[in-house]
Amino acid sequence: MTASYKELLAQREALEQAIAQARQSEISSAVAKVRELVAEFGLTVQDVFPGRTTKSGAAKTVSKVAAKYRDPATGQTWTGRGKAPKWIDGKDRTPFVIA
Structure with missing residues (x-):
């Protein structure tokens, strides 16, 4: 059945x-x-679990990167990493370089 x-x-x-x-x-x-x-x-x-770090364990070392560009109008800076801010996006970056 x-x-x-x-x-x-x-x-x-x-x-x-x-x-x-x-x-x-x-x-x-x-x-x-x-x-x-x-x-x-x-x-x-x-x-x-060798090779794993705990949540409270040592975090990855994050090093600060010096700013490469500065907006003369506002003083804002950008390192040149990641998405470009609006004040420099699509423009020639030469005038914004920090000497």
Whole structure:
């Protein structure tokens, strides 16, 4: 006897719910096991995930770039990186160069 389309959809829905519950249960078990091992051996994030930095860890060093261009009317400056500001966009940049 063949199941109807609606019966098969109901079976699929029930199976998807069972899969989701089993997955969540196994994830909880795995996380508990990992926490136990981390506590037992005193592991750090760096031990478990080498090469990664933590959110509070050392950030990338950002170096300031000196301005290359200055708007004589307003005194605004631009480094020459990124999108050009409106006061220099589309114009010859030579008169705006900071000596």
